[in-house]
Every structure is written in C-alpha cells, then in structure tokens.
Amino acid sequence: SAVISQKPSRDICQRGTSLTIQCQVDSQVTMMFWYRQQPGQSLTLIATANQGSEATYESGFVIDKFPISRPNLTFSTLTVSNLSPEDSSIYLCSVVDYPGQVFSSYEQYFGPGTRLTVT
Amino acid sequence: KNQVEQSPQSLIILEGKNCTLQCNYTVSPFSNLRWYKQDTGRGPVSLTIMTFSENTKSNGRYTATLDADTKQSSLHITASQLSDSASYICVVTTTTDSWGKLQFGAGTQVVVTP
Numbered sequence: 184s185a186v187i188s189q190k191p192s193r194d195i196c197q198r199g200t201s202l203t204i205q206c207q208v209d210s211q212v213t214m215m216f217w218y219r220q221q222p223g224q225s226l227t228l229i230a231t232a233n234q235g236s237e238a239t240y241e242s243g244f245v246i247d248k249f250p251i252s253r254p255n256l257t258f259s260t261l262t263v264s265n266l267s268p269e270d271s272s273i274y275l276c277s278v279v280d281y282p283g284q285v286f287s288s289y290e291q292y293f294g295p296g297t298r299l300t301v302t
Numbered sequence: 303k304n305q306v307e308q309s310p311q312s313l314i315i316l317e318g319k320n321c322t323l324q325c326n327y328t329v330s331p332f333s334n335l336r337w338y339k340q341d342t343g344r345g346p347v348s349l350t351i352m353t354f355s356e357n358t359k360s361n362g363r364y365t366a367t368l369d370a371d372t373k374q375s376s377l378h379i380t381a382s383q384l385s386d387s388a389s390y391i392c393v394v395t396t397t398t399d400s401w402g403k404l405q406f407g408a409g410t411q412v413v414v415t416p
Contacts, residue, residue, distance in 0.1 A: 187345070214402065225407060226346075275346075292345075293347070296345050298343070
C-alpha cells in the first residue's frame, strides 16, 4: 500500500494570494492525481500530475489557476492561485498503485487532504 | 445529474446496531464499484472493491453487495462501533474512464452514538 502525506493540513488564506500544497508518497508511483472536495459535495478530479511533463487538466480546471509540478515519482505540488472564497475546499492528493495490474483490480489511495479557507 | 446516488444522506445509529447504506448508479460501461470510508478531516480509505462478476465482498464488519443488473449496491455495517462514525462514499469506475476519473457519490454521513 502507498502512504501519502500532505502539507499543510489546513490553511487560512486571504483573497488574491496563492497556496501551494505538497504531496509526498512513501513509494514511487506512476499515476498521481489532485482532487477537490467542496463542502458537502463529492470529490472532483482536478488534474493528473504527470512526471516530467505538463499535468493533464479536467474540464473546468486550467493551468493558470491550478499549476501543478511533478518533479519525480514520489512528490507533487498543487498551487491554487489568485484565491477567492469559492476556492475554499479540501484538496486531496491521490495515487494509483501498480497500474500495470488488471484495470478493474487496481487500488487507489488518498492523502489526508488540505483544508483551505479563503477569507 | 450525479450518476452515482447514495441514500440516506445521513444516518444516526446506536452503538452495536446494524445499518445498511444504499448506492444506485447509472454509470456505464461498468468496470468496478468501490466503497470508501472518510473520517472527518481525513482522506477516503478503501473498504471494498467489486467487479461486475462479484456480488458480495466483506472487510471485517463491512459487507458490500452488488447487483450489476439493477445497478445497485449496498454497504452493511454489522455491530456498529463509535469508530464507524464517518462518511461512506460509493465510487464507480467505467471501462472507458481514464485513470483517476472516478464517479463519486455524495456520501452517506453515519453517526454512531453510545
């Protein structure tokens, strides 16, 4: 299994500033993802963090707002830029373990999340 | 409209009692269905994963069932404990979705009281 840590665990930021969230995995993983969980809602995929190349963003999410870095197979950062109160959410890092396995049996692990409040 | 619907939205049960959570989905083509437990302030933790050929799977006091024909799943918690207080999320994956593109339900918030 993969153990994921995130920093910070929570933060309160002012409107217009940025927050960078770090995700560290205890093993090398190929697939790493960033999700957002808005209050009372289900998780939404923001992007896939690709090692050595630009992240792949889902519809509704853009690189200028959510720049992502993935310098190696164990680490990634997500920056939430130009913060507004609507960005107040929990942001979660997630990894897929051994994607070479049969698709239907792969395991997906989630980090503890970063709770962001924008004032 | 969310393609994964969970009920009830919330549930309060007495410690030691059993409860059943429901998940109905319209997602297709179906690949697998997962149940996650998310404690407050924590990330989701996988409880069970089922493919279309599996109709029941257990993990300790948690038992998940799947009816792929009616596109329904349930999660049964036996002899509930205070530590079972959490949000339980049903997640469905299709055979065509890319990695990480999971279809999440909104979750059922379970509160176990002494």
